[in-house]
Amino acid sequence: GAEIVFVGRSNVGKSTLMREFTGHTFTTGKKPGVTRSPNHYDWAGADFTFTDLPGFGFMEGVDEEAREAIKDDIVRYIEDHSEEILVGVLVVDGKAVIDIIDRHESRGEIPHDVEMFHFLREVGIPTVVAVNKMDKVEERDDRLDALCDRLGLPGPWQQWRDTIAPISAKRGQTAPLREALETQLREQHRDDLL
Numbered sequence: 001g002a003e004i005v006f007v008g009r010s011n012v013g014k015s016t017l018m019r020e021f022t023g024h025t026f027t028t029g030k031k032p033g034v035t036r037s038p039n040h041y042d043w044a045g046a047d048f049t050f051t052d053l054p055g056f057g058f059m060e061g062v063d064e065e066a067r068e069a070i071k072d073d074i075v076r077y078i079e080d081h082s083e084e085i086l087v088g089v090l091v092v093d094g095k096a097v098i099d100i101i102d103r104h105e106s107r108g109e110i111p112h113d114v115e116m117f118h119f120l121r122e123v124g125i126p127t128v129v130a131v132n133k134m135d136k137v138e139e140r141d142d143r144l145d146a147l148c149d150r151l152g153l154p155g156p157w158q159q160w161r162d163t164i165a166p167i168s169a170k171r172g173q174t175a176p177l178r179e180a181l182e183t184q185l186r187e188q189h190r191d192d193l194l
């Protein structure tokens, strides 16, 4: 059936967001690397499932090989389900994401978040970036403009409200993501699912 997938680096607050969105209480993400398989949840009243994919990137106590295997699993899941996936949600930590991207780029590496964003779009999945932990961000517009720049979206960020959703999962401030998802579904004429 139809699904919305959530991907993100470990510790960005993806579990907190899933909990807030679905009302389920669960404890993924507490033991990094342990949750290797996708979790499926319902969105109250909607005719699709939310799929929580394992966290990727650096995790304490998880070696490079295991991290690569997790990322391969995520990529394979998305490729295998691209027909059913209506929207991809890339969750990032608004406080840390720019520094992390720039650090990787300065080492000549492709940052995971940038790679995942382009990958989702390449396989034809409309993608929303949930910029979490915005409660910790002071120069809000600057930070969001910088993120657009790193993702190759010509700013200002306000032009991308269907794609860039600044939220604070911990504070329950997730309306921008809800609205972006609704817009994405409407554009695909799938708002009948809501």
Ligand code: GDP
Residues within 6 Å of the ligand: 008, 009, 010, 011, 012, 013, 014, 015, 016, 017, 028, 029, 030, 055, 132, 133, 134, 135, 136, 167, 168, 169, 170, 171
């Ligand atoms: P996951 O590994 O991506 O599933 O991350 P978790 O949901 O386990 O959250 C990681 C940490 O970030 C926890 O300490 C959360 O309380 C915290 N966190 C999650 N969302 C927010 C948020 O919106 N703001 C702040 N300040 N912290 C958050």
